[in-house]
Amino acid sequence: MQDLTPFGKPIGILHGYHLDGSGSCIYVRNITREFCRMGVDVVLLCQEPEPEKYDFLNEAYVYPIKGKPETLFKRKNKFRGKGIFIRTSLPHGLLPVYVEGKFLGFENIKTFPRMTNQELQDYIQGNVATLKEVVRKYSIKTLYANHIIMMPYIAYLVKKDLKNLRYFLIPHGSEIEYTIKKDNRYFPLAEEALSHSNGIIFGQSGNDPENFRTLQKFPSLSKKNTSDFHGCGRGFFLLSLENDPRIPIGGVKERDKSATRIEVDSRNLRNLGKNHFVFRKLDSRERGTGSCCSRSPPPPGSS
16 A cells, blocks of 8 residues: 655645535545644645634745735644645636535636636646646645546646656545536546546545446546545544554445554554555544544534
């Protein structure tokens, strides 16, 4: 199995949206905070309009379409790992989405199938330019790219120029159901991103039979190493460690009987070595214990 978290170097997390309001947004927020809590430096690229709300972020910057980055703030956080926030200014102020909705800070919103080819190309090029600059500036070697499109494709284009960069792809589901299935422009982009990725990290999207049937249509999927981040919904997450023989993992990893998981105390981070991380959702008894990373506990039984 590959080492997904090269300690001593910052990792990059790519997410084209906010840090609240949907399962994938909360997922990204939680794993970023958890990595920082455990002493891993994270550079987070997303469109969150109010990064100052999040206690795991030390620094925040806006990268304009042209010109030098604007500093939003610099401060200390309470964690051992540093959180660096990067927001890319989008061409035409256009935010592409999978499902129609309101997004704070944006008035120009389109679903991916409604985007023109030129709008899509401008969005890709703008993000590639920022990501390439950020990867070089912070010496990032590993990226986690959320959703099958468009962030993994953007990571692939950057990887073409920066050969020592690797990226892992994290499907979430909505991009499969509402974009890849609806618009045939996106299947080849997704396949390109999949085929050049260093691995695929499954969560709830891999447990959904319809989504998994769609994923099986990608020729490169069967050739990739997979891991499992549990809990893409609105719950809490704890950091866990794979390769321990004691506790079998459920869900999509049941297809690989050798895959296992056990919860790990974050104080033993230095002893983890080259292993995968997974995030499992907390049950109702564990919520509110202080070891979680969501801002407020959901009601018992919710997710």
